[in-house]
Structure formats: C-alpha cells, structure tokens
Amino acid sequence: MEKLPIDALWEKYIHYAHLNSAFDDRIGILDGKSSAILLFSEHKNKYYRNEVSVNFLSDLIEQINFNRLFSLGYGLTGVGILIDYLVERGVLDESSIDIFSDVELNISKFLANTGITDISLASGLSGYGIYFLKRLKREKYNTQSYNLYLNQLDSIYNTLEKCILSKDGDSYDISLWYGRSGCLLFISELAKIPQFSKRCETTCDHLRAGILESLADSRFSWDKMQAFFVMYQTDRLNSLQTELNVFFGEFIVSASTKLSELGIANGALYSLFVAILIETKGTYFAEHFLSSIYDGIMLLLKNRSPKELFPYDNQAKAIPIGIDGGMSAVLLSLWSIDSKRYLWLNFFGFFFEEAKILVTNEG
Incomplete structure (x- = not known):
C-alpha cells in the first residue's frame, strides 16, 4: 500500500x-x-x-x-x-x-x-454515557466526584436498558453514530466497571443478537460495516468469531468497488476500520481490498483540489x-x-x- x-x-x-x-x-x-x-x-x-x-x-x-x-x-x-x-x-x-x-x-x-430516550451515540444517552464514563475513569475510587459520576451512569444505563429491551428497541438502525452499534459500544465499556458487569449482560446479548440478525443479510451497506467493526471490537471473548468472519469476507469483497457509493469520508473510515481489523484480528487476506479503496481516495486527494x-x-x-x-x-x-x-x-x-x-x- x-x-x-x-x-x-x-x-x-x-x-x-x-x-x-x-x-x-x-x-x-x-x-x-x-x-x-x-x-x-x-x-x-x-x-x-x-x-x-x-x-x-x-x-x-x-x-x-x-x-x-x-x-x-x-x-x-x-x-x-x-x-x-x-x-x-x-x-x-x-x-x-x-x-x-x-x-x-x-x-x-x-x-x-x-427524560431523553434517544439511545444513540451522536445525540442520545450512549453519547452522554461515554462522557461520564471517561470522567469516571479520571477519578480515584470512592471520591465524591467518582460517586457522582457512578450515579449519573446508573441513571443513564437504567433508561437505556428500558429503551433497548422495549418493543421499540429494535427500531433503531445498526449504525455507529445513530443506532444500536454505538449503544453496544458504550454498554460494553460500561460493563468493565464492576458495579455494572452483571447488569449489562442481558442488554449486550440482546443488542448483539439483533445486530447479528441484521448482518445476516450480506448485502453491503455503510451501516453494516460500522456495526460489524463494533461487534468485532466488543467481542472480547471471541465468542462470535465464526459468524463475524463469514460476514467480513462478504463485506470486504462487496465494498472494495464502492468508493463512489461510500463517498470519500466514509470510504476513509471504512479503510481505517479494515486496517485495524487486519492488525488486531490477523485478517491479512483483506489487504488487497483495503488497498483498492485507500488508493482510490489517495488519487482523489492528489488529483482534485x-x-x-x-x-x-x-x-x-x-x-x-x-x-x-x-x-x-x-x-x-x-x-x-x-x-x-x-x-x-x-x-x-x-x-x-x-x-x-x-x-x-x-x-
């Protein structure tokens, strides 16, 4: 490359x-x-x-x-x-x-x-959760600030859990910024906090099952690529590797010719996600398909103003x-x-x- x-x-x-x-x-x-x-x-x-x-x-x-x-x-x-x-x-x-x-x-x-019920990363509870989770990690245990952030996260999670497990929870798309993938990303990180680890299991399982069902339709979309990347990054026990590897091959091949459909910004993020998967998951067969998008972006940047x-x-x-x-x-x-x-x-x-x-x- x-x-x-x-x-x-x-x-x-x-x-x-x-x-x-x-x-x-x-x-x-x-x-x-x-x-x-x-x-x-x-x-x-x-x-x-x-x-x-x-x-x-x-x-x-x-x-x-x-x-x-x-x-x-x-x-x-x-x-x-x-x-x-x-x-x-x-x-x-x-x-x-x-x-x-x-x-x-x-x-x-x-x-x-x-009383916000938007679950998304961009404009909803998951985004606020990311903020307070970062603030919590800067504090020492059992300080006043730490406990305030812990209470704030507790409130955010309680609302998120109700929204996700409700009958309308699956109506959100599976994108990173606006849908269930961003929510899964936040809750997976929240689960690393001892007070939340058990509580988050059911919600994470529900989100993963719904996202996997959407990924089963192998037609490529940018939302699916975002969801796929989040699923890989949050599957720390490698329990979904078999299913995800099947989708990965299909997505990489189908996306490699779709820079015009993705657009230059999403194409660049797509390339980054694939590069990270190559490095962290050893999916080296994808190098060729990464290059096809990457090189197309480089040509655009060089040849256009x-x-x-x-x-x-x-x-x-x-x-x-x-x-x-x-x-x-x-x-x-x-x-x-x-x-x-x-x-x-x-x-x-x-x-x-x-x-x-x-x-x-x-x-």
Missing part, C-alpha cells in the same frame, strides 16, 4: 481547513469546529498542534451558551470530551478540565429534566469538516492507517489500549 505523503497532502488540506472553518457556527465533533480542533491537534507541526488547535478551542468556548445542543455529536458533551482528550495529548494542562465544570453541571441538569472535494457552505460559514462526512474523517483516518495510531477513536468510546502518542517538536 502506498505510503501516505503526510507533508504534502496534510499541509495542502490542513491549510484549507484552517482558512475555512474558523467561523463555523457548528461546534460538534460530527459536523463542526470540534472536529477541526481534533484534526489540528493531531498534526505533527507544533504550530497547528499547540497554537491553532488552542486558538480554535478558545473561540469555541466563547460560542458556548446553554441554548446549544448538549449531545456528544453536535454539542457540549462532545466539547467536554475534546477538552479531556487534549489534556491527555499534552496540548492542554490538567487545569483546563476545570473550565468545563459549569457546562458539566448543566449537562447533568439537562439529563435529569428532559480541496475546494472541489470539500466546497464551502455559505450557510454554515465553513467547509464540511466533521467526522460524519467531512474532511477530518478523511485526514484522520488516512493518518491512522499510516501511523497505526488510533487514540483519536477513543473520543467515541472505543478505548483502544495503546500507549500515549509521543508529541514531537517538529515544525
């Missing part, structure tokens, strides 16, 4: 993103400025990593008001996870987490007062930058394939067990 020309392509597209996302009215990680900050923070050039990302974050914080959406994908919960991530990356210091304390209090009030691939949206005052369909999905995915570093996916609840990325002083 061709080596990703980081210096040439990243500079070309990052510069375009810098110029055309500064005034983005959207703050979300899936659609707006948070994704631009995440992208800049991963750049090896310290100007983008330490200055541009922090300046964008300062502007974003000034945009915060409590009439904004609270969700992980499009609102303030995602901003909180972003700040936490930048602290982990060494871009911000530990004290930066304190600037989000008032927002966190309002997120808790929102959950208590709205950023303006052609990511045209400016006058209404949003920005280019499509988000992880859901935008430039950040493309560049972060290709960078991860090249570097074999996936920590930014932990933003969404994957919790890859990987050493912290060493920050260089290049640039």
Whole structure:
C-alpha cells in the first residue's frame, strides 16, 4: 500500500481547513469546529498542534451558551470530551478540565429534566454515557466526584436498558453514530466497571443478537460495516468469531468497488476500520481490498483540489469538516492507517489500549 505523503497532502488540506472553518457556527465533533480542533491537534507541526488547535478551542468556548445542543455529536458533551482528550495529548494542562465544570453541571441538569430516550451515540444517552464514563475513569475510587459520576451512569444505563429491551428497541438502525452499534459500544465499556458487569449482560446479548440478525443479510451497506467493526471490537471473548468472519469476507469483497457509493469520508473510515481489523484480528487476506479503496481516495486527494472535494457552505460559514462526512474523517483516518495510531477513536468510546502518542517538536 502506498505510503501516505503526510507533508504534502496534510499541509495542502490542513491549510484549507484552517482558512475555512474558523467561523463555523457548528461546534460538534460530527459536523463542526470540534472536529477541526481534533484534526489540528493531531498534526505533527507544533504550530497547528499547540497554537491553532488552542486558538480554535478558545473561540469555541466563547460560542458556548446553554441554548446549544448538549449531545456528544453536535454539542457540549462532545466539547467536554475534546477538552479531556487534549489534556491527555499534552496540548492542554490538567487545569483546563476545570473550565468545563459549569457546562458539566448543566449537562447533568439537562439529563435529569428532559427524560431523553434517544439511545444513540451522536445525540442520545450512549453519547452522554461515554462522557461520564471517561470522567469516571479520571477519578480515584470512592471520591465524591467518582460517586457522582457512578450515579449519573446508573441513571443513564437504567433508561437505556428500558429503551433497548422495549418493543421499540429494535427500531433503531445498526449504525455507529445513530443506532444500536454505538449503544453496544458504550454498554460494553460500561460493563468493565464492576458495579455494572452483571447488569449489562442481558442488554449486550440482546443488542448483539439483533445486530447479528441484521448482518445476516450480506448485502453491503455503510451501516453494516460500522456495526460489524463494533461487534468485532466488543467481542472480547471471541465468542462470535465464526459468524463475524463469514460476514467480513462478504463485506470486504462487496465494498472494495464502492468508493463512489461510500463517498470519500466514509470510504476513509471504512479503510481505517479494515486496517485495524487486519492488525488486531490477523485478517491479512483483506489487504488487497483495503488497498483498492485507500488508493482510490489517495488519487482523489492528489488529483482534485480541496475546494472541489470539500466546497464551502455559505450557510454554515465553513467547509464540511466533521467526522460524519467531512474532511477530518478523511485526514484522520488516512493518518491512522499510516501511523497505526488510533487514540483519536477513543473520543467515541472505543478505548483502544495503546500507549500515549509521543508529541514531537517538529515544525
């Protein structure tokens, strides 16, 4: 597979993103400025990593008001996870987490007062759960904050369980951002907390059974690829390997010629998911099919201008930058394939067990 020309392509597209996302009215990680900050923070050039990302974050914080959406994908919960991530990356210091304390209090009030029943990662309970699970993992046991986060997670899980096991629970699609796969991802991580391990078993089994049933129709779709990846990542006991391996071969072959159907952003994420499966599951036969999508994306990036691939949206005052369909999905995915570093996916609840990325002083 061709080596990703980081210096040439990243500079070309990052510069375009810098110029055309500064005034983005959207703050979300899936659609707006948070994704631009995440992208800049991963750049090896310290100007983008330490200055541009922090300046964008300062502007974003000034945009915060409590009439904004609270969700992980499009609102303030995602901003909180972003700040936490930048602290982990060494871009911000530990004290930066304190600037989000008032927002966190309002997120808790929102959950208590709205009776939200959306189960999704992007706009629902699973996204809020990911946030509080990350906060819990930063705290020491039996502290006041730890117990507050534990209670918040208990409340979120109780509602999720009722929604998932209800007659309408299977009406959600199986996608990562908007459906049952994102919910499975969160609950699988929650099950690692001793207080939840037994309670989560029935819900996880129900979600897996429903997703497997949907995967049995071997016709490829992007939703199915997302679900398949989550199923593999959460099948820690390898109890579903036989079934998943059958689907994997069918999906890889059918998707390898569908870059035009996937689009460049989903195609890049697809390539990343396959690359991770090759590395973690030893599915090396998929190398050829990964290359076909990857090489197609590389040709597009080289032969087309950023303006052609990511045209400016006058209404949003920005280019499509988000992880859901935008430039950040493309560049972060290709960078991860090249570097074999996936920590930014932990933003969404994957919790890859990987050493912290060493920050260089290049640039």
